[in-house]
Amino acid sequence: xxxxxxxxxxxxxCHVDLQKNAPAYIAECETRRVFTLAVTxxxxxxxxxxxxxxxxxxxxxxxxxxxxxxxxRYRELDLVxxxxxxxxxxxxxxxxxxxxxxxxxxVQRRVYGAILDEAQTLGGKVITTHSRRAATEVIDLIKARTxxxxxxxxxxxxxxxxxxxxxxxxxxxxxxxxxxxxxSKSGRELVGAIPIDRLLTETDSPFGIWEDRPARAEDVMGLxxxxxxxxxxxxxxxxxxxxxxxxxxxxxxx
Ligand SMILES: [Zn+2]
Numbered sequence: 004x005x006x007x008x009x010x011x012x013x014x015x016x017c018h019v020d021l022q023k024n025a026p027a028y029i030a031e032c033e034t035r036r037v038f039t040l041a042v043t044x045x046x047x048x049x050x051x052x053x054x055x056x057x058x059x060x061x062x063x064x065x066x067x068x069x070x071x072x073x074x075x076r077y078r079e080l081d082l083v084x085x086x087x088x089x090x091x092x093x094x095x096x097x098x099x100x101x102x103x104x105x106x107x108x109x110v111q112r113r114v115y116g117a118i119l120d121e122a123q124t125l126g127g128k129v130i131t132t133h134s135r136r137a138a139t140e141v142i143d144l145i146k147a148r149t150x151x152x153x154x155x156x157x158x159x160x161x162x163x164x165x166x167x168x169x170x171x172x173x174x175x176x177x178x179x180x181x182x183x184x185x186x187s188k189s190g191r192e193l194v195g196a197i198p199i200d201r202l203l204t205e206t207d208s209p210f211g212i213w214e215d216r217p218a219r220a221e222d223v224m225g226l227x228x229x230x231x232x233x234x235x236x237x238x239x240x241x242x243x244x245x246x247x248x249x250x251x252x253x254x255x256x257x
Contacts, residue, residue: 010061011036012223013249015179016094016131016159016205018042019062020052023209028220032061037220038249040205042095042131044069046082053089065092070099070133073114074107080114084121091256093122094131094159098144101136112140119148126153127257131179131205138163142170151175155255159205160184161193168193172201177248179205182213182222185229194233199244202230203252 012035019041022028032039039062043052052064066086068079087093096118098111122128134141138161145156157177161168161184171178178197181204184190204226209217213225227245231238 009036010038010246010249012221012227013037013204013245014039014206014208014220014223015157015203015249015252016040016042016181017208017220018044018095018210019064020048020055021209022217025055028208029056029059029062032220033059035221037061037223039063039220040065040092040094040131043067044072044095045076046079046086049082049086063092064090065094065131066090067093067095067131068114068118069095070097070111070115071104073111074104077110077114080117083118087118087121087125087128091127092129092131093118094157095133096130097133098137098141099133099135100140108137112144115141116144116148119144119154122154123149127255128153129155129157129252129256131157131159133160134158135160135162138167138171142167142174142176145176146174155252157203157252160207160211162189163193165192165196168196172198177201177203177252179203180226180230181205181207181211182218182226182229183207183211185226185233191233194230199234199241200248202241202244203248204230204245 056062159179204223206218211218213222228238231241
């Protein structure tokens with residue numbers, strides 16, 4: 004990132020294209036100087052997102068195929084792989100083991116596994132990953148299909164167990180913390196246990212809720228304060244760590 008010295012906050016998982024007014028949301032990221040990784044849920048949205056974010060200093064699009072859509076849209080896998088040649092950033096991808104998505108779980112595994120394989124082949128890829136009720140399966144696939152020198156995996160809105168957290172850390176994953184995690188008891192426990200050199204922040208807007216409304220770019224600053232409070236440390240220490248960790252992510256992406 005050319006603008007890293009001017010960045011005021013970091014949002015490593017945001018659905019910019021699902022905002023009510025995407026151009027206005029991007030303008031807010033620019034004004035607030037919040038680096039925002041704009042995930043896509045289907046590669047069909049990729050050309051439009053690229054166009055939308057073209058010229059933005061702070062918003063970068065990522066190419067993805069959401070696990071909740073993989074059952075219906077697995078035919079778009081080749082398109083994802085093609086678009087992956089154009090960007091270092093991949094997401095939203097992963098697995099969802101919730102009861103309503105269990106029917107497509109095997110398809111999800113095939114799609115996500117193939118995306119990991121492609122990322123490993125291409126190298127320099129940063130992936131923001133969904134792992135609801137499937138943390139063990141996600142971490143096992145990451146371990147089997149990628150190596151930390153070629154793929155940097157960020158587990159977004161992680162909601163696994165402590166044991167799964169330890170497995171994710173051992174596999175080299177980073178973790179982007181969102182507003183939901185600093186509210187729930189289990190989320191707060193995880194936020195307190197993640198090594199500081201693996202911490203990032205995200206909004207997951209418009210799904211992430213901050214103060215009873217969809218989270219906005221500037222809320223990542225409030226999130227840093229909430230993380231610091233949970234960890235019993237100063238907000239400046241967390242802000243510095245997130246900045247350093249983000250620099251590592253940017254250095255990895257190519
Ligand atoms: Zn998401």
